[in-house]
Amino acid sequence: MSTTIYFFSGTGNSLAIARQLAEPLHADLVAIKDSLRAAEIRPGSDRVGIVFPVYNHRIPFIVKRFAEKLRGIEQAYIFAVGTYGDSPCIAFEYLANIIANSGGRLSLGQGVKMPYNYVRPADGIRGLFQPFVLKETTPSEQALLFAAAEKTVAGIVCDVQAGKQTVLQMEYGTIEHLSDFLNLRETLQKSVWLKIGGYKGKTDLASIECVQLMDHAFQVNERCVGCGTCAKICPVGDIELVDRRPQWQHHCEQCFACLQWCPEAAIEFGSGTAGRERYHHPAISRSDMLNDP
Ligand SMILES: Cc1cc2nc3c(=O)[nH]c(=O)nc-3n(C[C@H](O)[C@H](O)[C@H](O)COP(=O)(O)O)c2cc1C
Ligand code: SF4
Ligand code: SF4
Secondary structure, eight states: OOOEEEEEESSSHHHHHHHHHHHHHHEEEHHHHHTSSSSOOOOOOOOOEEEEETTTOOOOOOHHHHHBBSSSSSSEEEEEEEESSOOOTTTTHHHHHHHHHHOOOOEEEEEEEEOOSSSEESSGGGGGGGGOOOOOOOHHHHHHHHHHHHHOOOHHHHHHHOOSSSOOOOSSHHHHHHHTTTTTTTTTTHHHHHHTTTTTTOOOOGGGGGGGGGGEEEEOOOOOOOOOHHHHHOOOOOOEETTTEHHHHHHHOOOOHHHOOOOOOEEEETTSSSOOOOOOOTOOOHHHHSSOO
């Protein structure tokens, strides 16, 4: 049985999980960022896997665009794995609807908890008064998460091999659906999201598309040595080097690869990342991110 696994990853968590799935399933691994160049994406395999990080309780904008381009998937067994730091929320339901519009059926959607790689409110009462800070995870916390993730992946492999049908993990569904019903996502949440991203203007973009403008909050500090890693690692070519300094072009995916992989920790996002430990999955290297595995 032929299997293709498409993946998107900013800091290597989803790539590490995609690799762990690919080996026992004898799957080909394809980077979503590369597959998007085609007008239509026709996997042509019996099983199709999609591995991605959960963003803002749903899926990354780039994964939405990818799923909208899928064609010829009517007969394929489709499974999705979302790596997350807190909760997969309704990511799989959201993806299942897009896949249904593309003519397919998402048979299995399962989350894998991994280190959280983004900014969030500081813990406790401080969180009410401070800007969002970059989450830090200690090596021992990471080791526990990776050990649990290995077990979860082994279970997913068994489920995929058994062809399990219509098992979509979902958490906080009622709250998420209520927030959609009240249109909070496109109003209040969108304005908070854009504020975190440093964008001061108004936009008609839908909430999921607003990530493109959130690169306004990136700045580069004096540690920058002009190596160009940030521009090379960006999955969507959002960074141009001008006088050997990165400049963001406002079609960002907000994957945090530039900030997390900069060898000098010279990229900051707002005021909540300075002095905070950078993260990437320890088994994934910069060259893994730059080349297709
Ligand atoms: C823009 C952004 C939004 C995120 N939103 C969520 C979220 O809503 N829920 C969650 O549990 N984790 C969230 N995360 C954390 C990631 O899903 C998690 O760390 C993931 O494993 C990162 O995978 P990667 O290394 O493959 O990029 C978010 C991360 C980013 C960068
Ligand atoms: S990766 Fe870091 S040091 Fe290298 S050019 Fe980008 S900001 Fe500067
Ligand atoms: S600019 Fe940075 S955060 Fe935005 S897509 Fe590129 S690497 Fe990811």
